[in-house]
Amino acid sequence: MDxxxxxxxxxxxxxxxxxxxxxxxxxxxxICTVHFERRExxxxxxxxxxxxxxxxxxxxxxxxxxxxxxxxxxxxxxxLRAEGAPAQVQGFDELASVLGALRRRAGDYxxxxxxxxxxxxxxxxxxxxxSVDAFNAAVRAGFANIGFSEIRK
Amino acid sequence: MSxxxxxxxxxxxxxxxxxxxxxxLLIVFFILVARMSGDQLPPISLPxxxxxxxxxxxxxxxxxxxxxxxxxxxxxxxxxxxxxxTENSIEDLAKAIEQRLRVDPATSVDIRADRSLxxxxxxxxLRAIAKANGALGGKVRVRVCAxxxxxxxxx
Numbered sequence: 534m535d536x537x538x539x540x541x542x543x544x545x546x547x548x549x550x551x552x553x554x555x556x557x558x559x560x561x562x563x564i565c566t567v568h569f570e571r572r573e574x575x576x577x578x579x580x581x582x583x584x585x586x587x588x589x590x591x592x593x594x595x596x597x598x599x600x601x602x603x604x605x606x607x608x609x610x611x612x613l614r615a616e617g618a619p620a621q622v623q624g625f626d627e628l629a630s631v632l633g634a635l636r637r638r639a640g641d642y643x644x645x646x647x648x649x650x651x652x653x654x655x656x657x658x659x660x661x662x663x664s665v666d667a668f669n670a671a672v673r674a675g676f677a678n679i680g681f682s683e684i685r686k
Numbered sequence: 687m688s689x690x691x692x693x694x695x696x697x698x699x700x701x702x703x704x705x706x707x708x709x710x711l712l713i714v715f716f717i718l719v720a721r722m723s724g725d726q727l728p729p730i731s732l733p734x735x736x737x738x739x740x741x742x743x744x745x746x747x748x749x750x751x752x753x754x755x756x757x758x759x760x761x762x763x764x765x766x767x768x769x770x771x772t773e774n775s776i777e778d779l780a781k782a783i784e785q786r787l788r789v790d791p792a793t794s795v796d797i798r799a800d801r802s803l804x805x806x807x808x809x810x811x812l813r814a815i816a817k818a819n820g821a822l823g824g825k826v827r828v829r830v831c832a833x834x835x836x837x838x839x840x841x
Binding site for chain 1: 699700735738739753796799800802803804807812813828829832
């Protein structure tokens with residue numbers, strides 16, 4: 534016996550075809566528009582220094598500077614300006630290890646505190662990828678006070 | 687003869703019109719929401735450093751400055767507003783950032799730039815944030831966005 538038919542013989546028919554149509558339309562819409570993004574994370578950075586906010590009488594050690602050269606097919610040049618460091622380094626992994634050796638840790642004789650300012654100085658034509666790689670190397674080395682410089686005119 | 691038989695078998699039909707109306711409203715809602723979120727965070731090929739040492743982005747309020755090149759040179763977008771790299775545009779961008787941060791000072795300013803762009807395209811955004819920071823007394827939190835997984839292109 535048909536379950537929808539009541540004892541009195543009346544039949545209630547609920548047409549679900551439009552609902553299924555709409556649900557499938559929604560499904561197709563979201564399948565077509567979805568894209569899986571890779572996880573986005575962040576570096577906290579310092580802003581380019583402006584003379585007006587800095588204390589002119591404060592004695593400040595010169596920052597460690599990482600100069601990132603223009604990006605070419607063979608990569609980019611990386612120059613490090615810090616005491617006791619080689620002037621040129623090959624690649625960002627070496628940069629991270631050199632910076633890590635410069636940082637003072639408990640019980641050793643590193644030259645710089647982890648709070649010492651590190652300035653990434655990319656050239657106009659160096660790619661943002663290389664600039665961020667240089668920043669990342671300083672973070673990996675354990676420095677906490679890192680910023681980008683303005684382009685020198 | 688009974689009334690039931692005189693009128694024929696009774697049918698109960700559900701009125702589906704409100705449901706379909708609601709479904710279309712939902713579709714329109716999702717389309718609008720998708721567009722708004724796209725304005726805030728457009729898809730960008732962010733840098734992905736090898737052995738990345740980034741920290742996960744918190745759920746705190748954020749303001750995204752997107753630096754993209756759509757064929758006509760690099761532009762900076764903030765929400766639906768677009769800025770070029772000229773000094774006047776940087777002034778306008780700095781004012782826009784300052785206005786938003788006065789409303790909600792806890793907002794972080796996130797720089798989302800395409801990894802292939804030269805630094806000269808991204809630096810105006812940093813300068814604009816620095817100007818806003820100067821006007822706000824140095825309380826701006828700035829973050830650089832990158833992709834978490836190491837893809838091997840960096841280095």
